[in-house]
Amino acid sequence: MAESTLELVVRNDIQPVCPHCEKELAMVFTRGRGFPLFQGRNNVFFCPECHKVLGFAQGRMA
């Protein structure tokens, strides 16, 4: 797996916007184990407004 060169910058003054419903996201919902299609260590992140999936992560938190 290639090493990421992405730099993380904390910007608490900007709210992320859902690409689906374009609502500002004060939070992102996540589900870990038990999500039927993605059992295992995958976490799914989804919008609390429209519930559409924003992305997946290989969860170390699961």
Ligand SMILES: [Zn+2]
């Ligand atoms: Zn949304």
